[in-house]
Amino acid sequence: MANSNLGLFFVLALLGIVELEASHHVYKHLQTFQSSSSANQPYRTGYHFQPPKNWINDPNGVMIYKGLYHFFYQYNPKGAVWGNIVWAHSTSEDLVNWTPHEPAIYPSQPSDINGCWSGSATILSSGKPAMLYTGIDSQNRQVQNLAIPKNLSDPYLTEWVKSAKNPLMQPTAQNHINASSFRDPTTAWLGPNKEWRVIIGSKVNRQGLAILYKSKNFVNWYQSKTPLHSADNTGMWECPDFFPALLHGQNGVDTSLNGPNVKHVLKVSLDDTKHDCYTIGSYDNVEDIYTPDEGSVEGDSGLRYDYGKYYASKTFFDNVQNRRILTSWINESSSVADDIKKGWSGVHAIPRKIWLDESGKQLVQWPVVEIEKLRANHVSLANKLLEGGSVIEVPGVTAAQADVEVSFEIKDFEKAEVLEPSWTNPQLLCSRKGASVKGSLGPFGLLVLASEGLKERTAVFFRIFKGHNKYVVLMCSDQSRSSLNQDNDMTTYGAFLDVDNRQHKLSLRSLIDHSIVESFGGGGKVCITSRVYPTLAINEAAHLYAFNNGNQSIKILELNAWSMKTAKIN
Numbered sequence: 001m002a003n004s005n006l007g008l009f010f011v012l013a014l015l016g017i018v019e020l021e022a023s024h025h026v027y028k029h030l031q032t033f034q035s036s037s038s039a040n041q042p043y044r045t046g047y048h049f050q051p052p053k054n055w056i057n058d059p060n061g062v063m064i065y066k067g068l069y070h071f072f073y074q075y076n077p078k079g080a081v082w083g084n085i086v087w088a089h090s091t092s093e094d095l096v097n098w099t100p101h102e103p104a105i106y107p108s109q110p111s112d113i114n115g116c117w118s119g120s121a122t123i124l125s126s127g128k129p130a131m132l133y134t135g136i137d138s139q140n141r142q143v144q145n146l147a148i149p150k151n152l153s154d155p156y157l158t159e160w161v162k163s164a165k166n167p168l169m170q171p172t173a174q175n176h177i178n179a180s181s182f183r184d185p186t187t188a189w190l191g192p193n194k195e196w197r198v199i200i201g202s203k204v205n206r207q208g209l210a211i212l213y214k215s216k217n218f219v220n221w222y223q224s225k226t227p228l229h230s231a232d233n234t235g236m237w238e239c240p241d242f243f244p245a246l247l248h249g250q251n252g253v254d255t256s257l258n259g260p261n262v263k264h265v266l267k268v269s270l271d272d273t274k275h276d277c278y279t280i281g282s283y284d285n286v287e288d289i290y291t292p293d294e295g296s297v298e299g300d301s302g303l304r305y306d307y308g309k310y311y312a313s314k315t316f317f318d319n320v321q322n323r324r325i326l327t328s329w330i331n332e333s334s335s336v337a338d339d340i341k342k343g344w345s346g347v348h349a350i351p352r353k354i355w356l357d358e359s360g361k362q363l364v365q366w367p368v369v370e371i372e373k374l375r376a377n378h379v380s381l382a383n384k385l386l387e388g389g390s391v392i393e394v395p396g397v398t399a400a401q402a403d404v405e406v407s408f409e410i411k412d413f414e415k416a417e418v419l420e421p422s423w424t425n426p427q428l429l430c431s432r433k434g435a436s437v438k439g440s441l442g443p444f445g446l447l448v449l450a451s452e453g454l455k456e457r458t459a460v461f462f463r464i465f466k467g468h469n470k471y472v473v474l475m476c477s478d479q480s481r482s483s484l485n486q487d488n489d490m491t492t493y494g495a496f497l498d499v500d501n502r503q504h505k506l507s508l509r510s511l512i513d514h515s516i517v518e519s520f521g522g523g524g525k526v527c528i529t530s531r532v533y534p535t536l537a538i539n540e541a542a543h544l545y546a547f548n549n550g551n552q553s554i555k556i557l558e559l560n561a562w563s564m565k566t567a568k569i570n
């Protein structure tokens with residue numbers, strides 16, 4: 001794959017690709033808009049990606065090719081619940097407005113006849129994309145397959161051909177891989193000996209595994225003797241993602257880069273708890289071993305991309321803007337019956353730029369800058385005192401579809417409540433001390449998707465505590481009063497925010513979009529995404545407020561809010 005002058009024919013031959021007869025393309029026009037099963041759709045998003053109807057889950061094979069962003073995702077063409085999974089496909093010039101295409105990969109071979117599950121794109125050394133994905137074969141085993149574009153001159157890459165050698169990796173009697181726990185190949189990376197490497201999520205009993213395979217030609221893969229990494233008692237690892245991050249600055253780098261200026265990140269989606277957790281560490285590309293940094297916590301109590309609903313995420317390197325971008329599926333929090341009634345389930349998060357914090361101890365995330373072109377009707381407040389117990393409305397924006405950024409100034413840190421030593425679980429602490437539980441320094445923050453009179457509201461806020469030898473900032477998203485409909489999962493989410501208290505400043509941004517709220521605390525050090533289904537606070541009846549339910553005043557240094565224009569979300 002090193003010679004960039006290889007003709008397509010030769011590449012096809014090299015990859016063992018045979019063209020399939022496109023005689024069973026059964027999903028024609030499935031993305032053409034049809035009115036949903038229910039006319040009243042207050043929960044559909046205005047700028048978060050979703051198809052017109054049906055079930056979606058994991059993002060797959062996200063990449064940039066010939067200046068176009070390609071987004072594939074798990075999709076059920078036949079209904080609003082999981083099943084019949086194909087790779088639906090959309091493209092975009094700006095990660096904001098999307099054009100749908102026919103499904104790119106759908107069951108057609110014995111190695112994927114029962115489903116085309118998640119996988120990732122690799123840009124081969126010649127600039128040509130290749131997809132590795134999990135197929136459910138005719139014996140219902142999970143195996144790994146390859147597909148490549150049929151016509152590399154077509155920037156939309158609408159047609160994909162599968163390798164005749166599929167499956168390329170499979171469970172056998174010799175390798176002891178569990179055929180029900182072997183899925184989601186990552187983007188492959190090149191090691192020093194010009195061999196490709198890829199990891200696949202798995203488990204043995206309760207031990208989560210990142211099984212490593214290597215290949216010189218992307219077709220013949222062999223299993224490495226040891227996994228890249230494993231961790232006890234973490235359960236099945238889904239959708240692993242493994243990438244380098246620069247020690248300094250916000251730029252992203254190619255997945256194959258290694259050296260003294262980078263750390264490596266291993267993210268796994270924990271099937272048991274449905275959380276995307278990561279560690280930061282070092283990758284020895286001679287031994288092919290990843291070692292998390294000392295002090296890293298593995299598994300569910302470790303670092304998370306997002307402390308709300310956020311699962312099966314995947315990053316890619318955008319080599320045009322030199323950034324690494326994170327995409328993710330956001331599941332519903334409504335009942336299956338309600339999903340069927342509304343005719344759809346699942347949205348995708350706003351793509352986030354992701355980089356290593358200066359501390360080297362965590363990642364930082366921020367919505368891609370392109371999303372800001374949807375901003376309209378700018379409203380701002382500055383130097384406004386939020387007295388203890390006050391609620392002030394932010395008027396003049398469409399509060400059901402908005403972007404709001406606020407920075408607070410905290411004066412009297414000494415007044416903070418004492419953090420009890422047993423309060424180690426931030427989510428539990430947020431649910432015990434929700435937005436209506438009065439405090440000293442906080443709770444203060446935003447009430448979003450709120451009804452007049454606050455019968456319904458989602459509260460995104462901070463609370464400051466005096467810890468053992470430092471102040472501790474808790475960030476919460478309290479959904480307990482988000483809807484009068486009690487059939488929804490209204491779990492409160494929370495996390496501790498590691499910020500420098502000496503600044504006396506705390507920032508919060510929330511992207512609000514009808515049934516989703518994506519919040520970024522401390523400039524993107526803690527992210528919390530929630531799904532909410534207000535019954536009163538819908539469309540024009542939704543309001544936005546700033547609040548302070550502590551007994552100490554907090555100053556709003558600056559608040560900027562915008563209505564968000566509707567994007568072409570598919």
Ligand SMILES: *[C@@H]1O[C@H](CO)[C@@H](O)[C@H](O)[C@H]1NC(C)=O
Pocket residue numbers: 151152153154155
């Ligand atoms: C490949 O795509 C290009 C650009 O869309 C198009 O002009 C050409 O006809 C396509 N070739 C084939 C064989 O379909």
Ligand SMILES: *[C@@H]1O[C@H](CO)[C@@H](O)[C@H](O)[C@H]1NC(C)=O
Pocket residue numbers: 178179180181204205
């Ligand atoms: C294989 O994985 C499946 C799915 O998690 C599990 O039910 C089964 O017990 C596993 N089998 C073995 C032999 O570990």
Ligand SMILES: *[C@@H]1O[C@H](CO)[C@@H](O)[C@H](O)[C@H]1NC(C)=O
Pocket residue numbers: 274311331332333334489
């Ligand atoms: C999706 O949400 C439903 C309902 O809240 C929940 O039962 C399920 O576990 C969630 N799945 C994931 C992957 O988050």
Ligand SMILES: *[C@@H]1O[C@H](CO)[C@@H](O)[C@H](O)[C@H]1NC(C)=O
Pocket residue numbers: 417438439440551552
């Ligand atoms: C403020 O609230 C804290 C925590 O509830 C309490 O300990 C403190 O006495 C209150 N202070 C005033 C002046 O009410």
